[in-house]
Amino acid sequence: MTFRSILIATALWAGLSVPAFGFEATLTTTASGSVRNRLSAASSVLEAERDEITQPSDIIAAVQSDYRSLLGALYKSGYYAPVVRISVDGREGSTLSLITLPERISKVVISVDTGPKFTFGTAKIAPVTPETLVPLEFSTGKTARSGAVGTAKDAAIDGWRAAGHPKATLTDQSIVADHNTNTLNVDLGIGPGPKATFGELRFAGTKRVSPKRLEKITGAITGKTFDPELLDTAAARLRRTGAFRSVSITEADSLNADDSLDILATVTDAAPRRLGFGAEIDSLEGGTLSAYWLHRNISGKADRLRFDAEIGGLGSSTGVDYSIKANYRRPALTRPALTLIAEAEVSHLDEPNYLSDLTKLMVVAEKIISEHSYFNGGIGFRYSDVTDDVGQRNFSHVIFPIEGERDYRDNVMSPTSGTYFYAQIMPYLGLSGSESGARFYADGRGYLGFGNDDRFVFAARILAGSIVGSDTTTTPPDLLFYSGGGGTVRGQPYQSLNVDLGGGTETGGTSFVGLSTELRAGINEKLSLVGFADLGGIGANAIPDDTMNWHAGAGLGLRYDTGFGPIRLDIAAPVSGSTGDGVQIYVGIGQAF
Known part of the structure; x- marks a missing residue:
């Protein structure tokens, strides 16, 4: 065999040995409109098909990720009794292992039955400040979107922080889906924590401006009742000078013994x-x-x-x-x-x-x-x-x-x-x-x-x-x-x-x-x-x-x-x-x- 023939044969063998075929992915679902669009956007399998992924390990990883991401997309739309099946060349994707891989994957079928839409049965969150506006979407009879639960929790915590309680947090929660009545019962407990004052304001980072001058720019906050708006204002004043490339303000992890909260402002000088x-x-x-x-x-x-x-x-x-x-x-x-x-x-x-x-x-x-x-x-x-x-x-x-x-x-x-x-x-x-x-x-x-x-x-x-x-x-x-x-x-x-x-x-x-x-x-x-x-x-x-x-x-x-x-x-x-x-x-x- 001539040297030229060897080169041609080698090239043909190399080309035939490389997996050059993509896979086909389809989504069948009882959902329509925005819910279907949300499922499509959440699917890693559909994204892998668009990106022409061919490696079986990458496809199976996308399949197993989709069980979680598709459920999350359905919860956001108020569906808590779905059935999600993903078939990989006729086998259920959840049973496949990344250790024993097929040589090639040809077809992936995603089947999603959303089941009934759930509404909020019980929708409680307490205690909250009188000024807190709990979102209307978190109330009995409204579609039980998971995002509404998080939004309500954030609103309650932000309300306590605005009232001077920087360490308000979620201390208790009960979230139960009742499949007989297609309702989601949610009861959230908030721990306000102590009312606090600002402790020491410290400055760090690469800076040519003295801490005394920086505090004159931010305004003195030590001893004042905690207020997140004062922190936002202090950061905005530092940024507005144009002297710094970056500004970040961090609260201490815990309160001091006198219920004061130390603050660290980190600044980095911009090019002069x-x-x-x-x-x-x-x-x-x-x-x-x-x-x-x-x-x-x-x-x-x-x-x-x-x-x-x-x-x-x-x-x-x-x-x-x-x-x-x-x-x-x-x-x-x-x-x-x-x-x-x-x-x-x-x-x-x-x-x-x-x-x-x-x-x-x-x-x-x-x-x-x-x-x-x-x-x-x-x-x-x-x-x-x-x-x-x-x-x-x-x-x-x-x-x-x-x-x-x-x-x-x-x-x-x-x-x-x-x-x-x-x-x-x-x-x-x-x-x-x-x-x-x-x-x-x-x-x-x-x-x-x-x-x-x-x-x-x-x-x-x-x-x-x-x-x-x-x-x-x-x-x-x-x-x-x-x-x-x-x-x-x-x-x-x-x-x-x-x-x-x-x-x-x-x-x-x-x-x-x-x-x-x-x-x-x-x-x-x-x-x-x-x-x-x-x-x-x-x-x-x-x-x-x-x-x-x-x-x-x-x-x-x-x-x-x-x-x-x-x-x-x-x-x-x-x-x-x-x-x-x-x-x-x-x-x-x-x-x-």
Whole structure:
């Protein structure tokens, strides 16, 4: 036999000796709808078939795992008298051994008879605090889903913990399925344990911030009545500083002799410095490049310093804008929830309606109200050198910025539910002949997901602004309102809607209303199609009225989910108004709103 023949024969033998055949798996059941789907999702055998598993040992392991997982899925749906059989090439799977394996498995049949659905007969849990809301699903006559038992237990324990009993636990339980009446009788006993206070708060981990400074940030809790919300707040305050890569808070296993509970907070420093870049482009405004440099924990007090630089209008006919900003934040200024913010900005704005060189300085105190909201206020100075249709002017103002935010979105970059609201009030006191007044601005958003796994999302946004005290000619143009472009009305040219003062003089408005709606539809896990419509109005009076000018735009877009935020592509055109025509293209990161 030639060497070539030996190679061919060896290859043929090797190919024939490898088990190359998958197995067939089927599920037959009396269940339907969501219960059948739950069984399919719980089955390791069906998953093994999808993954084209061929090794008998892996298949039999999946079979024996399925007895337990299928029962668990049925209990979650309220079925406590099922019959589960799994046939492996005609043999019951539970009788097979992983030691004596067949050479090959061809067919696995899963048969599930759910039996009758059970309801709760007795559904008791005690004692509970007066404030505890035991879930309604855990009550006599309701479907006896196993998850309802666990939810009720957790609610009772959480209620005691909120009342100052950190070691509340389940001490007794009786769960009996009555097959004559198809009922599940449950009686849970809760042991509240002693009411406790906070003991010593200790800090551990890799950290440059001193324990004394860390406790100033979290707030002193030693001696206070135990409250899990105080622990959540302390962890949130540490994370919010941005100085730490990770934060975890652990309760001691047992109470001290004086019924106090020690707490350990473990923190790990984040990298002290960070550099970032960004880019956006649209067909009219041109390209925008941005970069930032961040130094965390710059003085060892969990403070941070950040510099931002941006250049916009690249390749556009509207002119090039640029800005440089510096921002310093120091948490726990005089109390844990109070943060000092100092900002400085120098910018050059070459906009369609004006040219402005701006310098601004501010010092602000920010109050964290909750993990979802904040409020801040301060004082500052701004100077701008402006040229527009009105002429060349200088503006000097002492400003008193006040703003607040309430954010209940489920995801900041791509929300599918929740609401968002932001409001700003900025009184300004004129110097050197500049007019005094105040600027008001608000941004409200809402999101509603529907369909399987929120495949569809309806999003809406309302914008409103007003300036009182100074008018269109005595207010700095960068404080006035304009409409058009990616941030207001897509499909309309950037800042194309303004106020016509006559004689060829145009400027921004002292009132503004904007409305945007989007319907986002998921095509697959990564790609979504978006339809949108935007409306904007600008007026010369502080209060919106029937003299306002309006325009609108609409279009379609695509979103590609990158994992850290969607890449956005929008194509839009005008649908009303006389401010523009043609198609506008917008590309960026994150949803439009």
